[in-house]
Amino acid sequence: MVELSPNPFVTAQSVTPILLVIGTRPEAIKMLPVVRALRECSEVDLKVVTTGQHRQMLDQVFAVFDERPDIDLDLMTPDQSLADITSRVLHEMSALIEKHRPGLVMVHGDTTSAMAAALAAFYAKVPVGHVEAGLRSHDIMRPWPEEYNRISIDAIAQLLWAPTKGAAQNLRNERPESVFGDRQIEITGNTGIDALLHVAGGLTGDELNSLPVKLDARRKLVLVTGHRRESFGSGFARICDALERIAARGDTQIIYPVHLNPQVKDVVEARLGAIEAVHLIPPVDYVQMVALMNRARIVLTDSGGIQEEAPALGKPVLVMRDVTERPEAVATGVASLVGTDTGRIVDAVGRLLSDKEHYASCARAVFPYGDGTAARRIAESVVGFVKDHAR
Structure with missing residues (x-):
């Protein structure tokens, strides 16, 4: 585990420490808009933790958002199994939670890294916030193991940020309370759309020039x-x-x-x-x-x-x-x-x-997953949560 020097985006010591966990590239794409929004909130002391599950691809995404992790667990090993990932993340996150004593652990989606990090928080009796909560295929083996991962995270999370009305209804259908009391379910839209609109708005037309193949306009x-x-x-x-x-x-x-x-x-x-x-x-x-x-x-x-x-x-x-x-x-x-x-x-x-x-x-643009403001909504929800629990 490597703890990096203080992140330049953190300008002041805040009231509530929060650990936000990122494992894979898709998680990074969808969590970094949330990171950017939370960096602006003086009420929280945000620590971004990476497990390094997709090492090379993860670094690329951090660079796009001009961000870097605060803590790098560096757990990636060749040909690792799901059991390897689970045990390593659970062990290292447990130690990290003991050291930093956060008021909230935030995870995203349905990866094994997210599931193990949420489990570590549950064992430590620390509330869990789940970005992109409530997605269900209703088939435990498809996608595998993601369907199990998302169900298990939602079972213990207190803050559940659902991207759509359907996802929120899935959560309400399953259980009304969390292990920490009443759950807070909020429909926020999907942070992936925040990231997409941010990047698409800056395209210049030169992005594909460095591809190892030349695109054929006739095909x-x-x-x-x-x-x-x-x-x-x-x-x-x-x-x-x-x-x-x-x-x-x-x-x-x-x-x-x-x-x-x-x-x-x-x-x-x-x-x-x-x-x-x-x-x-x-x-x-x-x-x-x-x-x-x-x-x-x-x-x-x-x-x-x-x-x-x-x-x-x-x-x-x-x-x-x-x-x-x-x-x-x-x-x-x-x-x-x-x-x-x-x-x-x-x-x-x-x-x-x-x-x-x-x-x-x-071939028509549709936006069933949000309008690009999900990260701001999630940040506002986090601030409200930490203020309530500071009283």
Whole structure:
């Protein structure tokens, strides 16, 4: 564990210490707008903690937001298992909570890092605040292990910031109280939209010049991301089959920033590496990902964050999962579930590329996940909470 020198954004000692935990790149994207909002609140002494679960990708996102962690647990190891992550985060966060004695521990979403950090706070009888609370696929194995993680965090959290009305209703349906008394459920919108609008508003058009491939303006760009654990093995084999068939059309260019996990990277490179119209590139930074989404004709993904972001940019989204905890985009018609079935993926892409009316109905900007002010709402909620508990 490394505790860094005092962060220059903290200008004064505040009343209530708060630990805000970030593990993966998607967590960083969605938590850093909250960090920026809380840095401006004199009522809290914020300490940003990273577990280092996505080391290289995490550093990129911090740089985009001109931020840095206060404490780096540096827990990343090659080929670590879920049990490894859980035990390391639980042990290190328990020690950190004992040292800093925070009035609140904040986590985001559904990662194993978030679950273990929340559990450490629960063991120490410290209140938990959960950003992006209440999402449910209602299938404990899909996504796996994320559905369990989010349920377990919400079971012990006192402050629950739900991105949508549906997420808030999920929370109300489950249990009315937390282990610390009455729960506070607030609909805030999704902080990922805050981050997206911040970055998209600053795009210059030069962000893709440094990509290792040259985009062909004559071909329709299909952007692909895929990394879900439940698709390891046969699921990714079917996805690769679909991408090979889409590439064979001759009118598409597929860009796939490949996740570093060997169970994704090794399979995808072996199956698609020699196909001319499929470009497998290393993970891109967040600004480049936003620029790629903005340029793409279609987005094909299993990512939760991209399910939220691409609709805001007016891009049709095909979700390579059978169920989703983000039904709002599907309800608008701009997103569709295609699973990992080769035929469904190929047919859905083909229809979007050949049916102009269908494409137009899907390629429209919608904002079911908020208006870009979620981080401010969460910061105001935190300040209210610490003031109430300081009395």
